[in-house]
Amino acid sequence: MRASRPVVHPVEAPPPAALAVAAAAVAVEAGVGAGGGAAAHGGENAQPRGVRMKDPPGAPGTPGGLGLRLVQAFFAAAALAVMASTDDFPSVSAFCYLVAAAILQCLWSLSLAVVDIYALLVKRSLRNPQAVCIFTIGDGITGTLTLGAACASAGITVLIGNDLNICANNHCASFETATAMAFISWFALAPSCVLNFWSMASR
Amino acid sequence: MRASRPVVHPVEAPPPAALAVAAAAVAVEAGVGAGGGAAAHGGENAQPRGVRMKDPPGAPGTPGGLGLRLVQAFFAAAALAVMASTDDFPSVSAFCYLVAAAILQCLWSLSLAVVDIYALLVKRSLRNPQAVCIFTIGDGITGTLTLGAACASAGITVLIGNDLNICANNHCASFETATAMAFISWFALAPSCVLNFWSMASR
Numbered sequence: 421m422r423a424s425r426p427v428v429h430p431v432e433a434p435p436p437a438a439l440a441v442a443a444a445a446v447a448v449e450a451g452v453g454a455g456g457g458a459a460a461h462g463g464e465n466a467q468p469r470g471v472r473m474k475d476p477p478g479a480p481g482t483p484g485g486l487g488l489r490l491v492q493a494f495f496a497a498a499a500l501a502v503m504a505s506t507d508d509f510p511s512v513s514a515f516c517y518l519v520a521a522a523i524l525q526c527l528w529s530l531s532l533a534v535v536d537i538y539a540l541l542v543k544r545s546l547r548n549p550q551a552v553c554i555f556t557i558g559d560g561i562t563g564t565l566t567l568g569a570a571c572a573s574a575g576i577t578v579l580i581g582n583d584l585n586i587c588a589n590n591h592c593a594s595f596e597t598a599t600a601m602a603f604i605s606w607f608a609l610a611p612s613c614v615l616n617f618w619s620m621a622s623r
Numbered sequence: 624m625r626a627s628r629p630v631v632h633p634v635e636a637p638p639p640a641a642l643a644v645a646a647a648a649v650a651v652e653a654g655v656g657a658g659g660g661a662a663a664h665g666g667e668n669a670q671p672r673g674v675r676m677k678d679p680p681g682a683p684g685t686p687g688g689l690g691l692r693l694v695q696a697f698f699a700a701a702a703l704a705v706m707a708s709t710d711d712f713p714s715v716s717a718f719c720y721l722v723a724a725a726i727l728q729c730l731w732s733l734s735l736a737v738v739d740i741y742a743l744l745v746k747r748s749l750r751n752p753q754a755v756c757i758f759t760i761g762d763g764i765t766g767t768l769t770l771g772a773a774c775a776s777a778g779i780t781v782l783i784g785n786d787l788n789i790c791a792n793n794h795c796a797s798f799e800t801a802t803a804m805a806f807i808s809w810f811a812l813a814p815s816c817v818l819n820f821w822s823m824a825s826r
Binding site: 578622 | 714715716717720767770771772774775776777778779781782785786820821824825
């Protein structure tokens, strides 16, 4: 996790008196060498709120961002599972493309969910410019691929179901469900992409 | 054009002597009332460069932006024309959707091209926040629709041409050409959308 870094935020300096007291107390217990670190730790505990104040909900490294990633991964996996459960999807290129795009989307969202969980556990922010740039480009590429796959599958599904009326010979319900799941996954991805791009542009 | 406004840029104030000379010269010719306007005009002529310095190439109100809009409109119109030239496109929903999306894309791009031409003619910048916001949202919506229509048509075209091999009974070449034109129109739209969003976020 070279990409993460501690949040830089304006912490009010603790009053010198409090610092001196803390340093003195620690110095009695553990020696003067540990005083600076303990005093800094005391200052951090005195101002725990506001650490993530600048991160909008849904940005990477926030619970909202983690939730969006999990929703993306879940619906991409659902689209993949539903489409793969039909036995005739390999005969249509667009459905194969949907399976490939869903796999990519699922892997990407799960990777970023792991990064978000790590950032939440160690209480670090992911506002590093390089990380945000990589997230934005990855979101843009996977989002475009997922939207394209969903639209292509929707075109085929509508052709089979409405234009040709050959649903009796095909798994129309499964195709429609997989397409809808892919669209939902894309709808969950769009806010992540927009937020990442916004935070990349607004720095 | 309520949305446009003059560029705010740091113009060096003309020397008071030059202003006084210009004002005096005009005052002789047309009376003191016109002096202020003429002096302001003289100041503008003295610093014509740098007026658009902050607009990146491709932003609305620049020649690059106008070029992008014209490319979008041209390829959307080409996709529309090629698709409408086939007699069996109404039998497939995705192709009808492509025609509708191409019409919308063409109208939107032509409207913004007219706005760009106006901005270039009167030498005004389109960096107004409301205008940029409207451009970004419109670009996002039309871009998503165009990409979706292009992908749906591509799915159908690949199904007809590669999966079912029934190109002999269909206008595969026209379908493929229209799909390619729609994709090119989307590729020309993407920079406009990204640039607009960037300039909206970075203010």
